[in-house]
Amino acid sequence: MKRYIYLILFLFIVGLTACQKQSHILPLLQEAETLMDSRPDSSLCLLESVQSPENLSAAEYATWCLLVTQARDKNYVEHTSDSLIGVAVRYFEKQKDPLRYAKALYYEGRIYQDLGDIEKAMFLFVKSLDIGKQTSDYLQLFLTSSRLGTLYARLNVQDKAMNAYHDALQYAFASCDSSSISYGYSYIGRAYSLSEEWEQSLVYYEKALLVATQIKDFQAMELAMNEYVAVCVNADRYDKISDYVNRLLKAKQEGNDKVGNLEQFYFTIGDLYRHVGKADEAILYLEKALQSDNLHTLSGSSQCLYFLYEEQKQYEKAVQYNNKYWMYIDSIQKIENKNMVLEIEAKYNYEKMQKENLQLQLQNVRIVCEGILGLLVLLGIVFAMIKIYRRRLKDKIQLVSELREQLEVLQNESSANLQNLEENQAEALVLSRQIETLQQEFKKLEEELRYSDEHNQIEVDKLSRQLKEKAVHIDQIEGARSMLINKNKKLEEKNLDLKEMIHALQEKFSIQISNKNSDTPNMYSFSLIVKMRAEEASLQDEEWEELLIIVNLLHKNFVDRLSVCFPKLNSDDIKLCCLTKLMFTNEEISSFLDIQKDAVIKRKQRLKPKFGKESWGKGGFDSFIDDF
Structure with missing residues (x-):
């Protein structure tokens, strides 16, 4: 008895330990999801700290797969496999959870976009939109619509890109998120620039800049400003560039290091001054841009300085910056080649894994x-x-x-x-x-x-x-x-x-x-006798046939021996003999034969001549049949 008590206590402690072990997972997942937008790097660290996530419950593992994919995307980690997000997609589809399912489809689309399968990515984005419309997660709908618009823009499908960006802006308004509204205006400005409607494009970029400046969202401001300048250059609207430079500098003074990459800003300002013919100001900001650790900023700044010094006929400095430009270009090319090799390897590994999964x-x-x-x-x-x-x-x-x-x-x-x-x-x-x-x-x-x-x-x-x-x-x-x-x-x-x-x-x-x-199983053979004991009713012809077989089986071919020894017996006589052999009473026999009880007794007496008997002797007919 004590052994069972100890066993129960042990199982209880193990169950309690398991519950405590899993109890920290949900708060961790909730904390990671809370940090996802403001501090995606911290969110990714939290999620990657989970050991053996595949041992979690199905719901927790699917949520972990979705969040870790989302965190890697927000940290600009290039996706190389859809194995994790596939778990989330399948689980949330089965659970009929449109909120999580739509988000999982979106990030599955992001993975296929990184893998270069644009057609599959667009299909998943469209499907995510269809599912997401069942929810009120307007920020996710904005994100999916804007991403779909960007793919259309890259494919130069202008009308679809414009429609997708307009939908994104409407979702941004529905979410009441100012940053999303600023990005939405910039996206529509981008769509107008595709069709070279420069004035309309500038109008929407100015709206985006206004909203971003009001809420001091310097990343949204940087996107709007950079594309705004590009549109100004294409539209030959250099008069607006000086205003842009003033805004950029003002944003730098107010936001300090919050305005993205400062060296990139310096390069942009220097290049703008170069276009408007202010060489001294251009050289000042371009040399500041050379403090950057970004090879593209360094190469662009070096090339601009090369053009400026060549115009001023300072050929020694022009050659010096030209050499730097080609050195940076060479480094960029090597990095791009390396990235290309890594991308090819990632695609190969992905295709290999897909092939293995298919074979499996x-x-x-x-x-x-x-x-x-x-x-x-x-x-x-x-x-x-x-x-x-x-x-x-x-x-x-x-x-x-x-x-x-x-x-x-x-x-x-x-x-x-x-x-x-x-x-x-x-x-x-x-x-x-x-x-x-x-x-x-x-x-x-x-x-x-x-x-x-x-x-x-x-x-x-x-x-x-x-x-x-x-x-x-x-x-x-x-x-x-x-x-x-x-x-x-x-x-x-x-x-x-x-x-x-x-x-x-x-x-x-x-x-x-x-x-x-x-x-034939015995239960089948003797079921009729069980029925006869329970129900006293007359038997059908097929039941009589079965009963004769049962009596033969039980009593060493009783019916056959009876027929051979006493050939004068008819079928009714044999039935009476069989019922008597099975030890049924006269009253029960009368029910089976559907006659009166007295008739049963008289019939037994009438059988004496057929058996060659003048009298039945001691025990009567029943005793004779029992001994036969």
Whole structure:
């Protein structure tokens, strides 16, 4: 008993420990999701600190997969595999969670975008939008629509890009998020620039700058300003560039280091001053831009300084910056080549993993198909065996029935032969007595003729005629008696043949009964007796047939032995004997035979002649049947 108590306590402690072990996961996931927008790097660190996440519950693991993919995307980590996000997509689809499902589809699209499968990425973004419209997560809808618009813009599908960006702006307004609204204006400005509608483009960029400046979102401001300048250059609106430079410098003074990459800003300002012909100011800001650690900023600044010094005919400095430009370009090219190799390797690994997954899926499908095929074959074999068994059982039942009919016919014929034999023997006996009487009369007439008067010729003639008539009559009767004797001999021979045939059929019948018993379960064989004990009602014909088989099985072919030993018994007599052998009472037997109780008693008494009994003796009919 103590052992069971200790076992229960141990299981309780293990369960409590497991609950405590998992209890820290949900708060961690919630904290990571809270930090996702403001500090995505901290969110990623939290998520990557989870050890063996695949051992979490299905819901926790799917949430972890979604959040870690989202954190890597926000930290600009290039995606190389969809294995994790696939877990989240499948889980949240099954859970009917449109909020998480839409987000999972979006990040799956981001992964395919990084892998270069733009068509698949666009399909997933569209699907994410359809699912997301069932929710009120307008920021996610804004993100998905703007990303879809950007893909359309890259493919130069201007009308679809414009529609997607307009949808994104509407979702931004619905979310009441000013940063998203600023980005939305910039995206529409970008869409107008694709169709070279420069004035409309500048209007939306100015709206974006206004909103970004009001909320001091310097990343949104940087995007709007950079694209604004590009539009100004393409539209030859250099008059607006000086205003842009003032805004940029003002933003730098107010935001300090919050305005993105300052060296990039210096490069942009220097390049703008170069375009408007202010060489000294351009050189000042371009040299500040050379403090950057970004190779693209360094190469662009070096090239601009090369152009400026070449215009001023300071060729030594121009050559110096030109050499720096090509050095940076060479470094960029090497990095790009390296990144290209890494990208190719990542794509190869991804395709290899996809191929392995496909092979694994095909293998699983093959295993499932083989299992289903094997199951179908097994079911077919079982069905065929059942069908064969039923057919054989049916054939055996039919054969038993035919044998029973043949046996009954032979037994009836044998009984008829015995009856004819008895009648012929009785008739032959009568004829023999008649012959004796006639012979006595014949002798008497002979004596009378011998002692009669020879002179009385008339009397002699009369006696002679009577003797002749008696002799003829005796011959006729003798002939009839001889015919009966011959007929009886033939009947006896036939009866012997019938007995042999009956014996052969009984052996065959016993074999079939034995085979049937081996093939048929006992519960099936004796269910009728159980039913008879529970319900006292008259039996149907097929039930009587089954009952006779059961009695044969239980009592060493009782029915067959009874039919052979007492051929005068009819079917009703045999039924009565079987019910008595099964020890049913007279009242129960009356119910089964559908007769009165007194009629059962009288019928038993009437069976004495058929059994060759003058009286049943001690114990009566029931005792005789029980001992038989």
